[in-house]
Amino acid sequence: MSIPVSSTGTIGATDQPVATPPRVRTVDERLTLVAVRMLILAGTFGFAAWFFAQAFLQIVNENNKWLPVTLQRPLAAGTLQIIVMVASWLVYLWAQYGALRSGNFRWLNRALWLSGVLGLIALGIQVNILHNPGFTLQDGGYASVFVGMEGVITTLLLFSLIVLFGLANRARLGLFQETGVAIEGFGEWWMWLTGIIAFAYANLYVVPFLHLAN
Numbered sequence: 001m002s003i004p005v006s007s008t009g010t011i012g013a014t015d016q017p018v019a020t021p022p023r024v025r026t027v028d029e030r031l032t033l034v035a036v037r038m039l040i041l042a043g044t045f046g047f048a049a050w051f052f053a054q055a056f057l058q059i060v061n062e063n064n065k066w067l068p069v070t071l072q073r074p075l076a077a078g079t080l081q082i083i084v085m086v087a088s089w090l091v092y093l094w095a096q097y098g099a100l101r102s103g104n105f106r107w108l109n110r111a112l113w114l115s116g117v118l119g120l121i122a123l124g125i126q127v128n129i130l131h132n133p134g135f136t137l138q139d140g141g142y143a144s145v146f147v148g149m150e151g152v153i154t155t156l157l158l159f160s161l162i163v164l165f166g167l168a169n170r171a172r173l174g175l176f177q178e179t180g181v182a183i184e185g186f187g188e189w190w191m192w193l194t195g196i197i198a199f200a201y202a203n204l205y206v207v208p209f210l211h212l213a214n
Contacts, residue, residue, distance in 0.1 A: 026179075029179060032181050033181065035185075036188055036189055037188065040188065047152075047200075050145065050152070054204075058142075061141075066140055067140055073133075073204070074134055077128060078204070078205045079205070080125055081125040082197060082198055082201045084121050084122045085118075085194050086198070088115045088116075088118035089115075089194040091114050092111070092112070093187070094111055095108050095112050096184060098111075099111055100176065100180045105171065108171050112167055116164045116168055119161050119164060126150065126154045130147065133147065133150075145204075149200055150204070153196065153200060156196075164186065167182060
């Protein structure tokens with residue numbers, strides 16, 4: 001029976017690489033992710049109320065004032081905004097699962113800044129839509145729901161971008177080398193917010209007008 005000996009002469013050891021055990025999340029990291037998911041759940045219920053209000057007003061259609069046939073939605077700006085927002089989320093996704101997990105912190109920094117800039121462009125389009133929607137609050141129930149829902153999304157997008165640029169600055173300072181749980185948590189939030197914007201786009205720009213066509 002032979003005894004394994006390494007190249008350095010150590011008895012009982014070999015030169016075979018030893019697998020590194022997976023890192024276990026700390027309690028603080030787990031609580032951070034739980035807090036983000038609770039916030040997402042609360043936001044989901046909040047937007048569910050908006051979508052219910054839209055469906056109710058559209059079904060009731062009191063005095064045919066839900067959606068006047070002369071009303072024109074800002075379709076081009078809304079479409080551009082959702083494209084830019086999805087691009088921002090995809091860049092962030094690469095930062096989280098590509099750069100962070102591979103330990104490439106320089107590209108992590110660049111990707112976070114790029115995602116933030118794209119999000120800022122989406123915010124600018126959002127503000128422009130609210131400033132010039134092409135209708136007023138007196139133009140039926142659709143106009144009221146549109147301005148209310150887009151206003152809430154604008155507020156969430158603004159505060160989310162403040163957090164995102166904060167993360168990008170921390171990445172610039174090299175503060176995510178020990179743990180990237182903040183990036184993971186915000187990644188879940190950013191994905192949720194992008195999904196809400198896409199869902200709102202379908203409900204505000206597509207569904208009501210398909211209903212009219214029918």
